[in-house]
Structures are given as C-alpha cells and as structure tokens.
Amino acid sequence: MSEQFEFTLKATDGNARLGAIVMPRGEIRTPAFMPVGTAGTVKAMYLDQVRDLGADIILGNTYHLMLRPGAERVARLGGLHSLIRWQYPILTDSGGFQVMSLAALRQIDEKKGVTFKSHIDGSVHHMSPERSIEIQGLLGSDIQMQLDECVRLPAERAEIEKSTDMSLRWAERCRIAFGDQPGKAMFGIVQGGDLPDLRIRSARGLADLDLKGYAVGGLAVGEPQEVMLAMLETTLPELPTTKPRYLMGVGTPDDILKSVARGIDMFDCVMPTRAGRHGLAFTRRGKVNLRNARHAEDLRPLDEESNCPAARDYSRAYLHHLVRANESLAGMLLTWNNLHYYQDLMQGIRAAIAEGRFTDFMAETQESWARGDI
Ligand SMILES: CNc1nc2cc3c(=O)[nH]c(N)nc3c(CC[C@H]3O[C@@H](OC)[C@H](OC)[C@@H]3OC)c2[nH]1
Numbered sequence: 001m002s003e004q005f006e007f008t009l010k011a012t013d014g015n016a017r018l019g020a021i022v023m024p025r026g027e028i029r030t031p032a033f034m035p036v037g038t039a040g041t042v043k044a045m046y047l048d049q050v051r052d053l054g055a056d057i058i059l060g061n062t063y064h065l066m067l068r069p070g071a072e073r074v075a076r077l078g079g080l081h082s083l084i085r086w087q088y089p090i091l092t093d094s095g096g097f098q099v100m101s102l103a104a105l106r107q108i109d110e111k112k113g114v115t116f117k118s119h120i121d122g123s124v125h126h127m128s129p130e131r132s133i134e135i136q137g138l139l140g141s142d143i144q145m146q147l148d149e150c151v152r153l154p155a156e157r158a159e160i161e162k163s164t165d166m167s168l169r170w171a172e173r174c175r176i177a178f179g180d181q182p183g184k185a186m187f188g189i190v191q192g193g194d195l196p197d198l199r200i201r202s203a204r205g206l207a208d209l210d211l212k213g214y215a216v217g218g219l220a221v222g223e224p225q226e227v228m229l230a231m232l233e234t235t236l237p238e239l240p241t242t243k244p245r246y247l248m249g250v251g252t253p254d255d256i257l258k259s260v261a262r263g264i265d266m267f268d269c270v271m272p273t274r275a276g277r278h279g280l281a282f283t284r285r286g287k288v289n290l291r292n293a294r295h296a297e298d299l300r301p302l303d304e305e306s307n308c309p310a311a312r313d314y315s316r317a318y319l320h321h322l323v324r325a326n327e328s329l330a331g332m333l334l335t336w337n338n339l340h341y342y343q344d345l346m347q348g349i350r351a352a353i354a355e356g357r358f359t360d361f362m363a364e365t366q367e368s369w370a371r372g373d374i
Pocket residue numbers: 036037038059060061062092093094095096097098145148149150189216217218219220221248249250268269270
C-alpha cells in the first residue's frame with residue numbers, strides 16, 4: 001500500500017470542482033456520493049453491488065460499531081475492511097452526532113467529552129476526542145472525523161458560539177491524537193450554526209490546523225435549503241481550495257446539485273437507502289412512491305432506459321405488491337435502484353464539470369424531475 005493521501009483538483013466549472021483523492025486503498029472520484037454503511041453494512045445490498053454501482057468509498061458509523069460488535073472486537077477480528085469484505089476506502093463519523101440523536105442520558109464535558117447510555121443495552125460509555133480517534137483507528141478507518149458537537153437549529157447565539165468554540169478545541173485534540181498516519185486522514189468539521197461570523201471563525205480556525213480535509217457540519221438538521229446553501233456560500237471561501245470539502249448528511253439529488261455548484265466535493269446521506277426501504281424510488285422523472293395504489297396494475301418499469309435491472313426489468317405493479325406485502329425484496333430492489341440513480345447522477349455531474357457544462361446539466365436534470373412521473 002502506498003503511504004499517501006493526495007487530493008488533486010482536475011477541473012472547475014464556476015465553483016463546481018472535479019477532483020480525485022488517491023489513497024492506499026483506492027481512488028475517490030469527486031464529486032462523490034458515499035453510501036451509508038452504518039453497522040458495517042449498506043442495508044439491503046451486497047457490497048459487490050455497491051461497488052459495481054460506482055461507489056469508491058462507503059461510510060461506517062463509530063457510534064453503532066463501538067456499541068456492537070465493539071471497536072476492540074472489530075480490531076481483534078482484523079478490522080472493518082476484512083470483516084465486511086470491503087477493500088476500498090471507508091470514512092467513519094466520530095460518533096458525536098449519533099450520540100446526540102440516538103443515545104439516552106447524554107452529558108457533555110469539554111475535558112472528558114460525551115458520556116452516554118447505549119440505546120442497545122443501556123451500558124454507559126465515555127467518548128473523548130482522543131477516544132473517538134482511537135476507536136476509528138481500531139476500526140481501521142481511512143478517513144476519520146474529529147469529535148464535534150452538532151448544534152440543532154434553531155438555537156441561541158450564545159449556545160452556538162460556546163459549542164462551535166469547543167468543537168474547534170476538540171479538533172486540535174483530535175489532530176494531536178491522530179498524529180501522523182500516512183495514507184489516512186483526519187477531517188475537521190466546520191460548525192457555527194446559521195451564524196455567518198461563527199461559520200467564518202470555525203472555518204478559519206480549522207484551516208489554521210492544516211488538516212487533510214474539511215467537513216461542513218451542523219447542516220441538514222432541519223434548516224431550509226436556502227439556509228444550508230447560504231452557510232456554504234459563507235463557509236467555503238474560508239477553506240483551502242486544495243483540500244476536499246465534505247458536506248455531512250446531504251442530501252436529496254437537488255441538494256447535491258446545488259451544493260456541487262457551490263464547491264462541495266463529498267456527500268453522504270441515508271436518503272437513497274432509507275427511502276428505498278420505505279417504498280420510495282428515485283428516477284430521472286422524479287420520485288415514485290410505490291406504496292401508492294395507482295401503481296397496482298402498471299406494468300411499466302421504473303425506467304425502461306436505465307441500465308439498472310431493478311429500474312428496467314421489474315414492473316411497478318410487482319414493486320407495489322412487494323412494498324404492500326412488506327417483502328424483503330422490495331427494499332432490496334428499491335435500494336439498488338436508488339443507489340444506482342445517485343451514483344449515475346454523480347457520474348453525470350463529474351462528466352459535466354469535465355466538459356464545462358455543469359450549469360446546463362443541472363438545469364436539464366431539474367427539468368426532467370419536474371416533468372414528473374408520466
Ligand atoms: C442527516 N444530516 C446530518 N447532518 C449532520 C451533521 C453532522 C455534524 O455536524 N457532525 C458530525 N460528526 N456528523 C454529522 C452528521 C452525521 C453523518 C453520519 O450519520 C450517519 O448517517 C446516518 C453516517 O454514519 C455512517 C454519517 O457518517 C458521516 C450529520 N447528518
């Protein structure tokens with residue numbers, strides 16, 4: 001394995017960027033969509049399929065994996081890559097976000113970090129910035145995220161400021177704990193809520209740490225899309241153009257297009273996988289809710305022109321039946337369709353930027369959704 005982590009900017013089209021991250025375990029073509037593999041699996045998919053759809057990297061979730069099967073156990077079993085049989089890069093979140101959204105009894109102390117009770121068995125856990133980096137190392141993660149606090153919006157300025165400054169100090173502690181691991185990376189996470197001056201303070205503070213990559217956090221937590229986009233326009237100019245930018249938890253296809261247009265390189269979202277398990281299909285002509293009775297006798301496939309068998313070879317009538325019957329195959333086929341749609345969109349975005357026609361691509365894609373489900 002080579003000892004490198006190298007981001008190359010290959011082309012720009014306005015603020016949209018075409019790039020690649022070369023790591024020992026493989027290359028990540030950007031803009032990239034990273035399927036969420038929370039508990040060591042991209043739900044309802046075989047990882048060979050996920051790879052075949054064009055995913056260069058998947059996500060693992062520190063919070064879930066530290067609780068079950070346990071970080072030390074994963075290390076004893078040879079690390080996450082060999083356990084789940086994914087040989088390419090894995091990015092793991094630090095766990096802070098899930099602690100705040102899933103765990104019971106949560107306390108935050110700047111020195112000690114977060115103390116919480118497992119939502120699985122009620123056991124008490126402590127996660128400091130240093131422990132989060134240690135856990136991500138035990139998992140074998142290639143791109144590790146700093147421990148941070150993601151403030152839920154709306155929030156008072158004082159709360160956002162206190163939390164943002166603490167996350168900045170935690171970034172420094174994570175950088176020290178991560179040390180120098182050639183071929184791996186630790187990303188900082190910009191916070192600052194919906195306050196431009198705090199976003200700038202956070203981004204500049206992280207840029208001073210000269211990290212290998214920067215995530216924009218604290219967004220996609222229920223704020224309107226225009227607030228999210230405004231925070232990108234405030235934050236991104238403060239980050240180095242030579243490092244990848246990762247917008248956490250985003251998003252819908254429309255979110256992704258508009259965020260690429262503002263300079264984001266990496267995305268993760270449960271949308272395609274979670275929606276697939278709930279009967280929702282993403283297509284070139286917009287979203288199709290297969291639970292709806294109007295599909296009961298519609299023999300058309302989701303998209304006769306798609307090269308994904310789940311979109312091309314199965315009738316909506318059959319998908320509707322599977323969804324209504326709550327059959328496992330419903331989630332399998334619709335997750336397959338949705339991840340194919342997302343990776344196909346990313347491939348289209350990358351090609352459009354390479355050819356200097358991203359604005360047209362974005363408009364054409366949005367128009368095709370608007371035509372709706374004929
Ligand atoms: C949905 N909206 C959304 N906004 C977010 C903001 C933050 C943030 O400020 N800090 C951190 N640390 N994480 C965030 C996250 C979680 C992403 C993870 O959540 C997991 O998906 C559910 C996945 O874990 C495999 C992913 O890993 C990076 C966010 N998600």
